Amino acid sequence: MREKIIAVVEDTNPEVSKYQGNDMMREGVIDSFEVIDIVTALEDEFDIEIDASLVVADNFRNMDSIVEMMEGILGSCS
Template identity: 35%
Template structure:
């Protein structure tokens, strides 16, 4: 799943080293439009529904955090 999330991030915002990023949102690596695109891609790829309540920096600041959020949403389904 980690590789898939990294591939999606690379599609949304090429030329960013997401694998080593520790503050993706806080450092401004993704802006609000990037987040919207990312959410759409994650929803489609993993057949989940990311809710507005999930749109907090803690869920998007690292690839690990994104993976954990996706896994949690898959488990809830």
């Protein structure tokens, strides 16, 4: 699962996997449209709807935090 999430994000935005820090959104590594692109790609791939309340800086700190958010969503679905 983890690999698949990483692959989707990486495929949508290679910058995310390169990023080494801990506050990707606030540091401006990804802008608002790039966030939408990542969310939409994950929604399509996993056939889920990511609630807007999850789209916050804490869940988009880096690749790990995106994976963690996704695992939370997918875990509660199954």
